[in-house]
Amino acid sequence: MCGIxxxxxxxxxxxxxxxxxxLTHRGPDGEGDIEVAGNWLGHRRLSxxxxxxxxxxxxxxxxxxxxxxxxxxxxxxxxxxxxxHVRFRTRSDNEVALHLFNEKGAxxxxxxxxxxxxxxxxxxxxxxxxxxxxxxxxxxxxxxDGRIRFASELGAYDEDxxxxxxxxxxxxxxxxxxxxxxxxxxxxxxxxKLEKFDGPSEPGAEIPEKILTxxxxxxxxxxxxxxxxxxxxxxxxxxxxxxxxxxAIAARWYEKRGEKLKTFxxxxxxxxxxxxxxxxxxxxxxxxxxxxxxxEDALEVLPEVVRVIENFDPSxxxxxxxxxxxxxxxxxxxxxxxTGEGADEIFAGYDYxxxxxxxxxxxxxxxxxxxxxHNLNLQRGDRVTMAHGLEARVPFLELDMIKLGLSLPAGWKxxxxxxxxxxxxxxxxxxxxxxxxxxxxxxxxxxxxxxxxVLKQKMEESxxxxxxxxxxxxxxxPLRTREEVAYYRIFADYLGDVRPEQTVGRFATA
Numbered sequence: 413m414c415g416i417x418x419x420x421x422x423x424x425x426x427x428x429x430x431x432x433x434x435l436t437h438r439g440p441d442g443e444g445d446i447e448v449a450g451n452w453l454g455h456r457r458l459s460x461x462x463x464x465x466x467x468x469x470x471x472x473x474x475x476x477x478x479x480x481x482x483x484x485x486x487x488x489x490x491x492x493x494x495x496x497h498v499r500f501r502t503r504s505d506n507e508v509a510l511h512l513f514n515e516k517g518a519x520x521x522x523x524x525x526x527x528x529x530x531x532x533x534x535x536x537x538x539x540x541x542x543x544x545x546x547x548x549x550x551x552x553x554x555x556x557d558g559r560i561r562f563a564s565e566l567g568a569y570d571e572d573x574x575x576x577x578x579x580x581x582x583x584x585x586x587x588x589x590x591x592x593x594x595x596x597x598x599x600x601x602x603x604x605k606l607e608k609f610d611g612p613s614e615p616g617a618e619i620p621e622k623i624l625t626x627x628x629x630x631x632x633x634x635x636x637x638x639x640x641x642x643x644x645x646x647x648x649x650x651x652x653x654x655x656x657x658x659x660a661i662a663a664r665w666y667e668k669r670g671e672k673l674k675t676f677x678x679x680x681x682x683x684x685x686x687x688x689x690x691x692x693x694x695x696x697x698x699x700x701x702x703x704x705x706x707x708e709d710a711l712e713v714l715p716e717v718v719r720v721i722e723n724f725d726p727s728x729x730x731x732x733x734x735x736x737x738x739x740x741x742x743x744x745x746x747x748x749x750x751t752g753e754g755a756d757e758i759f760a761g762y763d764y765x766x767x768x769x770x771x772x773x774x775x776x777x778x779x780x781x782x783x784x785x786h787n788l789n790l791q792r793g794d795r796v797t798m799a800h801g802l803e804a805r806v807p808f809l810e811l812d813m814i815k816l817g818l819s820l821p822a823g824w825k826x827x828x829x830x831x832x833x834x835x836x837x838x839x840x841x842x843x844x845x846x847x848x849x850x851x852x853x854x855x856x857x858x859x860x861x862x863x864x865x866v867l868k869q870k871m872e873e874s875x876x877x878x879x880x881x882x883x884x885x886x887x888x889x890p891l892r893t894r895e896e897v898a899y900y901r902i903f904a905d906y907l908g909d910v911r912p913e914q915t916v917g918r919f920a921t922a
Contacts, residue, residue: 414439414468415456415798416480416551417568418531420539420588421559423452427570431561432456434568438482440801444468448478448533455480458747458801470507473499476535477514481506482564483528483549484805486637491523505640506530513540518585522596525811529580531562540587545598546809547582547786550794554578565795566722566907575909582786599779600815607819615766615826623824624840627816631840634810635661638750646674646746648738648804649700651688653834653852654752654761658807660844662750663696674746678703678738680866692849703741705734707866713737714867719906721795724899728792730864736796743800753793754808757781758817759834760825774822782814871898 415438417431432443432454439456446453446469455468469478485491488505491512492498498511506528512520513532518540527548531541541562543551553562554569554576561573562580569577580586583596600606609623635658639645647659663673675698679686686702693700710733717736718729742749756762757778768774790806797804807813820836827835832853841850875883875894883900884891891897904910
């Protein structure tokens, strides 16, 4: 997990230095850069895999190709075995992508399982940039006068480049020869690529035991696969279903090794999330850490949070504030955490989904939400953790987990009368948690941790009705509330004249 920057075409040394300096928070453990055949690659490192030997830019043995990468390739050991004649210089998982490109070309990126964004440049003129299919790791690009600059965050760009910067689309690579090419989609659009499961699927219908077993085994396999690394892995534990299941699986993984999982929770004193997380941690026997914040703490970090997430959407800001506070706290103890992000989108965890009348419509809505995560919740999750040099992994959004989840009849995911949301997931893990926790009603993170009431009132009070009427029209579509105007003021002061479609949140178009 790192911060990367690059340029296809010449870049002034001072410009390159500034871009890397602005990404220091993403990689506090080291820095490296290189000029390659008139192009430039830059890297800020957070050491996770091959702590001693994985410094970047990475290079092939011949010294012809160089690479900077951000993220993790979870199946890197498996892929190494497909390249038996290659001499790897490090144990870094990112080096696998470098050699895969060198040996088999950019289309081979479809074999990578993980979260990543990377740039490769060669002395022979080759150049490629790519981003993972789900868009878990961020990447932006900007073109001017035939030159293209890449960066992990908008804030890395100088003022003259910033208005040109746009989201690099997930699941795509770019080369000078091919242009932008999609190599893999997060969600299979071809029905033939999805498995077929038979059975009654109306809300509340009985779910076959073999289906529950399959879902349980897949999530266990995915979580255990994401425990990789040379540093301890913790879990953000909200006390809700998704993070509790992740924690339960990870705790068992550590227990087999005679160790304890570290879990982290945040909230106002006696907030629902904090109390629930405490109870789950006690049941699982984790090494549990709590961060209790006050209303004053939330308001103090708010301006920085808006700048960090590069977003002004109220719901995203509210949930980002406690996450930011939690990430800062957790980073004192671990470098990697697992989160429950993505479960609601795959297993229909939102209340409004119950209003869909047909399975086809519900399925399409789930697909839409998954494809939009890269510029909403995932962007928030990446920014608030990387602001403190902390890597966040998202097991529910591993490609095999998405594919299985969307293969299941949509009706199996909906609750019957008197049942809470995500009943399939709850039933699949029967016995893993006490029923009080397993069947706990979902709460939005910002709500459960106590952030909503703290922020909403104070920010609305900072904008008069007259100011709202005037300033809300500065953005298209118009800003919706006084609270959103307050957040936009901070956002605009930081990023200036950025077109709405460049940003994360409700305006993104990538």
